[in-house]
Amino acid sequence: MEERKELYDQVTHLEESFAKLGAELTGLRKQIVLLLEENKRLSIENRQLRKILRKENGAAEDEPAAAPPSPAQEPPQSSDVSGSVGEGYDNLARLYNEGFHICNVYYGHLRTEGDCLFCLSFFHK
Numbered sequence: 547m548e549e550r551k552e553l554y555d556q557v558t559h560l561e562e563s564f565a566k567l568g569a570e571l572t573g574l575r576k577q578i579v580l581l582l583e584e585n586k587r588l589s590i591e592n593r594q595l596r597k598i599l600r601k602e603n604g605a606a607e608d609e610p611a612a613a614p615p616s617p618a619q620e621p622p623q624s625s626d627v628s629g630s631v632g633e634g635y636d637n638l639a640r641l642y643n644e645g646f647h648i649c650n651v652y653y654g655h656l657r658t659e660g661d662c663l664f665c666l667s668f669f670h671k
Contacts, residue, residue: 583656586645638668 638648642665647655649664657665 579656579658582658583646583654586656590644642669 642648642657645657647653647657647662647665648668649662651664652662
């Protein structure tokens with residue numbers, strides 16, 4: 547009888563250990579998702595900064611001391627609404643293809659489980 551109680555206690559202890567391990571794994575998975583999201587955001591930002599740097603270097607070779615125009619000098623871009631809508635749609639499609647949610651439910655989060663029906667419904671509107 548004593549052996550059965552010890553065996554039961556061992557199984558109970560193992561079960562508790564597995565539960566703790568499961569909780570730790572869940573926490574680690576959440577941290578990994580956050581790190582992947584940050585890594586993706588930083589990669590996108592890095593790519594955009596490199597693009598800007600290339601443009602500035604190209605402009606610097608053509609025009610040695612050209613200062614960027616101030617916001618007051620820039621022409622208003624809101625007059626071409628159809629162009630900005632298409633560009634916004636393209637940007638969202640690019641974000642989705644890079645693995646991010648574009649739906650209002652999970653916007654900006656990394657898609658970890660394939661396609662999202664909410665995001666896909668945006669493309670069919």
